[in-house]
Amino acid sequence: MVQKPRGTRDFTPNLMRRRLAFENLLENKALAHGFKRVQTPIFESLDLFTAKSGAGVVKQLYAFQDKSERNLTLRPELTAPVMRMISEEMRSEPKPLRLSYFGQCFRYEESKKGRYREFFQYGVELIGATGPLAEAEVISLAIDMLDSCGLTNWEVRIGHVGILNDVLTGLGLSSEGQPESPIVSSMRLLDKGDWDGLKELFSTHGVDSSAIDNLRSLSELDGGAETLSSAREILSHMNIGTESIDELSQLLKVLHHLAPKAPSLKVNLCVARGLDYYTGMVFEVDVPELGGESQVLGGGSYKLLHLFGMEELDPSCGFGLGFDRVLLALESQAEKAGRSEVVPGETASPSTLVLPFRIESTNVLSLVKELRGAGHNVELDLRGKNIGKSLDWASKNGFTSVVIIGPQDLENSQCSVKNLISGDQNTVSLDVESISRII
Amino acid sequence: MVQKPRGTRDFTPNLMRRRLAFENLLENKALAHGFKRVQTPIFESLDLFTAKSGAGVVKQLYAFQDKSERNLTLRPELTAPVMRMISEEMRSEPKPLRLSYFGQCFRYEESKKGRYREFFQYGVELIGATGPLAEAEVISLAIDMLDSCGLTNWEVRIGHVGILNDVLTGLGLSSEGQPESPIVSSMRLLDKGDWDGLKELFSTHGVDSSAIDNLRSLSELDGGAETLSSAREILSHMNIGTESIDELSQLLKVLHHLAPKAPSLKVNLCVARGLDYYTGMVFEVDVPELGGESQVLGGGSYKLLHLFGMEELDPSCGFGLGFDRVLLALESQAEKAGRSEVVPGETASPSTLVLPFRIESTNVLSLVKELRGAGHNVELDLRGKNIGKSLDWASKNGFTSVVIIGPQDLENSQCSVKNLISGDQNTVSLDVESISRII
Secondary structure (H helix, E strand, O other), X not given: OOOOOOOOOOEOHHHHHHHHHHHHHHHHHHHHOOOEEOEOOOEEEHHHHHHHHOHHHHHHOOEEEOOOOOEEEEOOOOHHHHHHHHHHHOOOOOOOEEEEEEEEEEOOOOOEOOEOOEEEEEEEEEEOOOOXXXXXXXXXXXXXXXXXXXXXXXXEEEEEHHHHHHHHHHOOOOOOOOOOOHHHHHHHHHHHOOHHHHHHHHXXXXXXXXXXXXXXXXXXXXXXXXXXXXXXXXXXXXXXXXXXXXXXXXXXXXXXXXXXXXXXXEEOOOOOOOOOOEEEEEEEEEOHHHHHHOEEEEEEEEOOHHHHOOHHHOOEEEEEEEHHHHHHHHHHHHHHHOOOOOOOOOOOOOEEEEEEOOOOHHHHHHHHHHHHHOOOEEEEOOOOOOHHHXXXXXXXXXXXXXXXXXXXXXXXXXXXXXXXXXXXXEEEEOOHHHHHHHO | OOOOOOOOOOEOHHHHHHHHHHHHHHHHHHHHOOOEEOEOOOEXXXXXXXXXXXXXXXXXXXXXXOOOOOEEEEOOOOXXXXXXXXXXXXXXXXXXXXXXXXXXXXXXXXXXXXXXXXXXXXXXXXXXXXXXXXXXXXXXXXXHHHHHOOOOOOEEEEEEHHHHHHHHHHOOXXXXXXXXOHHHHHHHHHHHOOHHHHHHHHHHOOXXXXXXXXXXXXXHOOEOOOHHHHHHHHHHHOOOOOHHHHHHHHHHHHHHHHOOOOXXXXXXXXXXXOOOOEEEEEEEXXXXXXXXXXXXXXXXXXXXXXXXXXXXXXXEEEXXXXXXXXXXXXXXXXXXXXXXXXXXXXXXXXXXXXXXOOOOHHHHHHHHHHHHHOOOEEEEOOOOOOHHHHHHHHHHOOOOEEEEEOHHHHHHOEEEEEEOOOOOEEEEEOOHHHHHHHO
C-alpha cells in the first residue's frame, strides 16, 4: 500500500481547522501592522539558494532536474524567493514594502519531532526602510502574533551582529576569505561558545589572545536593556566604537512603546543566527519547554537585495515564524492547562444535519438549499439509518443540531429540531425562518 | 539574475488578496455544504499516481529521486493523495466523509495562458455514500461555488459513463485488455468524435458496424433532461438495459431541487472525462469564452479506494475546480463589464498611515499600538518625507486615511485625520477613541 513520503504529514479535518485558524490569526495580525500577503512558487532555480547561502546548502535541499535539465529545488525557506520576486515584479513599486508570506518549505534531513522534511513557515519582510523604527515595527509584529495566539513562557533574545563585527574588525580580523572569512568563523565559534577554537583561530591570525577575555565578558552579559551600558564599557576599554550599541539601545527604547506587553526580553550580543547575510539587529524567540528544538521564530536585518542589483534597498528586516513549532508549543501548553482550545478561533462553527426519516428525501431538498442560502452549514443525511443511529453518528461527527422530518411532520408542515449540545428537542414549523432561530 | 522557473508565477499583494478572497469564498461554500478541509504533502511516492493512472502518466510529472533513491513526484492532482490519506489516517472515521482540499499541483507541459506548470486546484470528495442524492450534493456544491463567485456564461454538462459502458458491453466489447481495454478505447474515440477510428475498432473486434449509427444518434442528443427519453428509446431498440439512464434521470430530478438556479444544464452522454476510473455520473463545467482551455471544473463518481483495500467505499464522488481558470474567466468577465471587483470580498479593508511630522516618532508609538489593538490596520510612516509626498505615497499604496501629528498638534493633544477617499480633513483629539470614529 502506498504511504505518505517520509518526513511529510497529512492533516485531517480537525487538525486542518486548527491550522487554518492559526493562519488566519497570523494573517489578521500581519494586516493590522500593514503587511500584505505574497506568494512564490514551490520550487525555484537551484542558483537562488546557492547564491544566498553558498554551495554547502545543496546537501539539505530537495534538488532535482526538470526534463530540460534545468537545476531546480523545492524551496528550503522563503526569504530568498521573496527577494527574487521583488526583483522581478516589484522594482517600481513605491517603497517601503511590507510583505508577508506563508507556505511549505522543504529540508532533507533526519525527521524527528518538531523537524519535518515538509514544514510550514509564516514570515514577513520590510523592504526599503531601515533603522530602529523599522526594526521595532518588525519585532513588535512578531510579539503581537505570538501574544495573540496565547503562547506563554517564551523569551525574546535580541542582539546586533554589528557589535561583534566591530569588535572583530577592530581586532584586525578580515571579512574576506574562502570558504568563510575569519570574522564569520569567529562568530560561529562565539555562537557555540567554543573558546578553545576561538583562541586557536586568533593565534592563526595573529590576534592578541587577551581579547578573548573581553569577548567572554561580552558574551556573558545577560539581562535587559541595562546590560548595554556594561557592553559599552567593554568596547570603550577595547577602543572600539559603540555605534551598533547605540542603535540597539535606540531600538529597545522604541520597542518598549510599540510592544509594552513583550515577555522576557533579553539582550544577547552573541546571537548570530548562523547565517552570513544578517548585518544588524538579530532576534530569536525561544519556548524553552520545547527542549532541543526550542526556537520558534528568528529574524533580523540583512543585506540580500544587492544580489539582485538593488543595493539601495539593503538592509531590509524580517522574520520567519516556525508554524509547526509554535503549534507544537501551543498544543503542549493547552494540554498541560487542560484546555481543549489550542488556537483561538479553532472551534468549528455550528452545523446541522437534515434527516428525512421514512419520507422521500426529495421533500427536504429545498429546505436544505434554503438553510445553506441563509448562512447555515448543513448536510443532507445520506445514510438512511434509523433515528437513534443517526443521532449517534451526528454527535460523533461534531454536528450541533439535527432537523428530523418524518411522515407526520411533513403532513403537519413541522419538524423536530434536536440541539446536540444541550440535548433539547423542539417541534417547530417546517420553514427556514423557524428552524434558523434555533439551530 | 535568477528568475522564477518557467511555467510558475509570483503573486503580488493585489493578486494575492484576490486569490485569498476566492479561496475564502470557496471554503465558506464548502463548509455550508458540510465539506471540511484536509491537506496532503506537496510530493508523493511516484507509485501513487502510476497505480491510479498508469505508467504513461510519468512523462507529464515532475518526478525525482530523493537522496535515498526513493521515487517521488510533485503531485499532479489531489484525488489520489486524498484517497491515500483516507487509507492511512481515516479508515476508522464514521462515513460518509465530506472532504475539501486546496493547493498547488504540478504538470510538466508547455506553459501557455490558462495552463501553468504550477497550478492551483480546489476540490471536494464525498466518500462512503453513493447514488443520485450523494451525486446531487456534490454537483450542487460546484454550482453554488461558481454562482456565488459571480461567474456568468457557464455551462454544466452531465453524463453517465455507465450508459456507454452498457452499450459497449452489450455490443460484445471487453473491459479487459492491455494497455487499454476495447471499451476504454471506444470511449476515448467517442469523446473525440472519431467515427472512422471507431468503425475500425469495431470491425477488429467483430462488432456489427450498424451499431455506429445508434451511437452517433446517442452522441448527438443535445438538451436537458428531456433528451433522456430519446436515449431510452435508442437503448431499447438495441436491447440494452436502461438502469444507468434511470439513475441519471433521478439525479437530474434531485438536482433541480438542490440547485434550482443552475445555469444552462446539458445532458451529454459522451462525456467520458478521459479518465478510466470514473464509473458512473460524470460532469464538467465550461466557460466557452475561455476558448481552447474552457473547462473550469470536472468530476464524477469513481472507484479508486479499492486500490487501498477499501472496496466497500467505492464508488465515491467528487470534483476538482481549476482555481486559476475560474479566476481567468472572472477577470475577463469583470473587464468586459467594466467592474473593478473581480471576486466578491477582494476589496482591501480600510488602512491608516500614522505620520509623525517634525516630531520624534517615539511620541506616536503608543497611539500606533493602541489603534492596532482596537482592530485597525495601521502603518507607522518610516519614510520621513514631507506631508505632500507622504499623502501622495499613501494614496498610491491604497491607504484610506492618514493621521498627521505635527509639533503644534502634540502640544494641543490633537491630530489631523485626512480621509483619502473623500478628501475630507478633520482635526480631532489625539486619542484612540476619537481617531477610531473617523478612520
